[in-house]
Amino acid sequence: MNLVLWIAAGLLAAVALTGGISKTFVPKEKLAAAHGGGWTGDAGVGFVKTLGVLELLAAAGLVLPAVVDVAPVLVPVTAACWVLLMVGAMITHGRRGEFMFVVLNLVYLALAAFLAWGRFGPEPFTG
Template sequence: MDTALWIVAGLLAVVFLAGGAMKLFQSKEKLVASGMAVMEGYSSGAIKAIGTLELLAAVGLILPAALDIAPVLVPLAAVGVVLLMIGAFVAHLRRHETQSLVVTAVLLALAAFVAWGRFGPHSF
């Protein structure tokens, strides 16, 4: 189970590292043009804040445990991802973006799995 939790945390970290970097380093217009239409409803500052949270989540899912420095941050980062995905789910639901809802729900479930596993039976 420990291996599965590491794999899922790694996959989530890759997804949120890429997504966070895109939100931080691309303009709102480029994000909307690239298929992130949900970003139309947010200010540039809000998009940068979401990107920053996603980057912090990516780092928090891996580095604390890998470096054995405050590994309790891993499940806390996973809870942060769950909260981010709840917000994303609501945003996509309001826009009736069914495909994005499915992806968001899967990411939410994976993050919840990591939080459960690292807070519970497979903590560090």
């Protein structure tokens, strides 16, 4: 179970890192033209950049606390926060009729919920 939770954390961290880099460093106009990025055309630049920074922080929070053994409880806390972020993403894509992205966000939500449950419950990091 521990290995499966690490894999889930790694996958989610990769997703968060990819999304965070693109939202933080790619111009909003280019994001809006990309498949699945149309929602950024309706959002302010500051909002998009803020989401990008939050995703970069999530990428770090999903693995680094456990790797360096400093406040490893932040891993499931970050996973729980990721669940909330995915609810917002699902609502946004659902309103736009982008149901393929709703399903994809649901998969990410399920992984994050599993990670939060696993690290808060049966497989916590203990010192």
